[in-house]
Amino acid sequence: MFVDSHCHLDKIDLANFNGDFTAIIDAARAAQVEHMLCIGVTLDDFPAMRERVAGFSDISISCGVHPLYVAKHPLNKAQLKEWAALPEVVAIGETGLDYYYDPESRPVQQESFAYHIELANELDKPLIIHTRDARDDTIAMLREGHADRCGGVLHCFTESLEMAQQAIEHLDFYISISGIASFRNAAELRDVVKALPLERLLIETDSPWLAPVPHRGKENQPAFVADVAKCVADVKGVTLAEVAEVTTHNFYSLFKRVRT
Template sequence: MFVDSHCHLDKINLEPFNGKLSGVIDAARAAKVQHMLCIGVTLDDFPSMREQVAEFPDVSISCGVHPLYVAKHPLNREQLAQWAALPEVVAIGETGLDYYYDPESRPVQQESFQYHIELANELDKPLIIHTRDAREDTIAMLREGQAERCGGVLHCFTESLEMAQQAIEHLDFYISISGIASFRNATELRDVVKALPLERLLIETDSPWLAPVPHRGKENQPAYVSEVAKCVADVKGLTLAEVAETTSENFYNLFKRVR
């Protein structure tokens, strides 16, 4: 059985599933996906996302504001704190820093990131981190904010082995691997996956984006998380069952509020 530790169910095109999210969930279940974590990226979208997945016991949710969104819209701290405290919210994020797409907004991103870290510690809920071209600042802010208290994951990881090791050793974080690892030109990322301990890895789809091989070019969905697991297994010389079991156990160890 697999766990998709990061997906955006409310962003998936439902037309191939007769317009129903239940079709996406049924496809995931048929592919032996036992749980999915649906990620919040804006406060505007959170109520709708929460409502859409509420009927599915094998879907949990997070609440947070993506760094590229907060750069264009002021962060409503009071609203974020209120919704993040809901019992069905199991994690804070996705949050973090993205200097690749919007380097000019660094101060605003950092202010938001700092608040997410504070809130995660206050609520004792793990952080879901988006980081791109911001390695030093991401680790520094997590350490300064004592994020090891709440724990968390660097999701859809594409950065260096050194950054991953710092997150694991200094913050007790997990590293989540997406379908990118299966792409032909992702040699360096596969080297990182090979070097990291399986006990610190999660797997994800980040659907509807980044469909893994052999589905690359199609819209992604949680059912494809098994292909990410297969890629990890092949890279590390393990069985698919070993990767499925350990990454699922890691997920539940991190997201302790998942029922």
């Protein structure tokens, strides 16, 4: 059985499922996906996301504000804290640093990131980290904020082996691999996957984006996480069953509040 450790179920186009949200979940279950973690990216969207997945025992949720969103909208810390403390929220994020677009937004991104780290430690819930073109600052802020206390994951990882090793060795973090690893031009990322211990890896779809081979060109969905697992298995020279077993164990080890 597989776990999709990072998906955005509320962003999937229901037109592809005849308007039936349950069909997305049924497809995942048929593909041996036993649990999905649906990720919050804005406070504006959180109530609707929470309502959409309510009642599904195989879906958990996180609460956080994406760095690209907070770059343009002030962070409502009081609201974030209130919703992040909800018992059904198992993690804090998606948060982090994204320096790809706007250098002037770095200070507000850093302020938001620091608060998310503080909140994760206060609530004892792990962090879900987005990082792009911000390797040094991401690791530095996680270490300064003592994020090793709450733990977390660098999601949809595309950065260097050195960064992954720092996150594992200094912060006891996990590294999550998405469908990007299956892309033809992702040889460097596959080298990173090969070098990292399976015991520190998670797998994800990041649905509805980044559909893995052989689904390129389609909208992504949690059912495709098995294809991510197959890519990891091929790269590491292990069985698909081993990747499924170990990454699923890793998921529940990190997200301890997930009900099984």
